[in-house]
Amino acid sequence: MSGFSFTIESEDGAARAGVFTTPHGRVDTPAFMAVGTLATVKALDPDDLRAMGAQMILGNAYHLHLRPGDEVVREMGGLHAFMGWDGPILTDSGGFQVFSLEGLRTVSEDGVEFRSHIDGSLRAFTPESVMRIERNLGADVIMQFDHVIPGQSDEPTARDASERSLRWLARCAAEVARWDASASSQEQALFPIVQGGIHESLRRAAARSIRDSGDWVGYGIGGLSVGEAKPDMYRILEVVDGDLPRDRPRYLMGVGFPEDLVEGVGRGVDLFDCVAPTRMGRNGAAFTRDGRLNIKRAEFRLDKRPLDEACDCSACRRFSRAYIRHLFTADEILGLRLLSLHNVHFLVRLMRDARGAIRDGTIDAWSKDWLTRYLSRPVTSE
Numbered sequence: 001m002s003g004f005s006f007t008i009e010s011e012d013g014a015a016r017a018g019v020f021t022t023p024h025g026r027v028d029t030p031a032f033m034a035v036g037t038l039a040t041v042k043a044l045d046p047d048d049l050r051a052m053g054a055q056m057i058l059g060n061a062y063h064l065h066l067r068p069g070d071e072v073v074r075e076m077g078g079l080h081a082f083m084g085w086d087g088p089i090l091t092d093s094g095g096f097q098v099f100s101l102e103g104l105r106t107v108s109e110d111g112v113e114f115r116s117h118i119d120g121s122l123r124a125f126t127p128e129s130v131m132r133i134e135r136n137l138g139a140d141v142i143m144q145f146d147h148v149i150p151g152q153s154d155e156p157t158a159r160d161a162s163e164r165s166l167r168w169l170a171r172c173a174a175e176v177a178r179w180d181a182s183a184s185s186q187e188q189a190l191f192p193i194v195q196g197g198i199h200e201s202l203r204r205a206a207a208r209s210i211r212d213s214g215d216w217v218g219y220g221i222g223g224l225s226v227g228e229a230k231p232d233m234y235r236i237l238e239v240v241d242g243d244l245p246r247d248r249p250r251y252l253m254g255v256g257f258p259e260d261l262v263e264g265v266g267r268g269v270d271l272f273d274c275v276a277p278t279r280m281g282r283n284g285a286a287f288t289r290d291g292r293l294n295i296k297r298a299e300f301r302l303d304k305r306p307l308d309e310a311c312d313c314s315a316c317r318r319f320s321r322a323y324i325r326h327l328f329t330a331d332e333i334l335g336l337r338l339l340s341l342h343n344v345h346f347l348v349r350l351m352r353d354a355r356g357a358i359r360d361g362t363i364d365a366w367s368k369d370w371l372t373r374y375l376s377r378p379v380t381s382e
């Protein structure tokens, strides 16, 4: 894996400021990765992402397999060429999506049979087939196919899924090793995923078992922010932090509210992703340093201020809350775009600021101040 490396530049408690290098460039960590499920970060184009300093983005194997088809993407030169993004990309395996299809799926040791949410056609994912899909997509980092369960699952259910995920990891790794042996191999790093629900002993066992099973470029932490209480998530992060090698990047999957990012950084997480900033943006919700606001509310009708006075995104530099509220009220698509742009920028910048605080050795005080201010105002109804 010569194209990948991870260098830690500073540590402050459990928090780290590092550089994750991939075949398509570097990622300064901690970092927020914008989610481009269908090969597009909704309402934003790659120039927007570059302008805000985003370095790495996500695609999703399940969605791209169904539409336009991973083979179409491969024929078009892979995800980087297809979507016009030449920076690092990570693809999620689709485990989360497939296991979310309640009533539409059958799980066996071999894999999962499910019906497409688009046309109801019967499909099957196995660890091997998902690796082939992710290979066709051609992202820098590919996630293993894992068994995802609801956040509050009991111990036997969580154990069963975690142990199956470990067996599936071995099959994913064997499939990837088969390509690496062939001359046509492109460089992709397979990240394993630590599962185990909210059960400390399961998380510890999974982290150790994965750590001892290979020389992984980085580690995913999955199955959090799926319905469990926040203190449970933070406690599990601390457990996992103690059992994963410190010299590899850790990616907390699907967790992207600002307060969770700040709490995660303090517990040794390097990479985050979430659809929240774009999904919430399309619903009229904006992150600000003083908490979340809903731009559709009448109180912003004559508000001349930007969404956040300290934000340097292109929405905040040019437009008032009153204008953006008007766009939403009138169903103008520019409104969705501006809020999506602001929210993604907000998280990218938040992680850049956290990185600075780690380098200054002030992450504890910075986090405390940031959280106090952000959480000081109750979230307005949305």
Ligand SMILES: [Zn+2]
Residues within 6 Å of the ligand: 307, 308, 311, 312, 313, 314, 315, 316, 317, 342, 343, 345
């Ligand atoms: Zn902004």
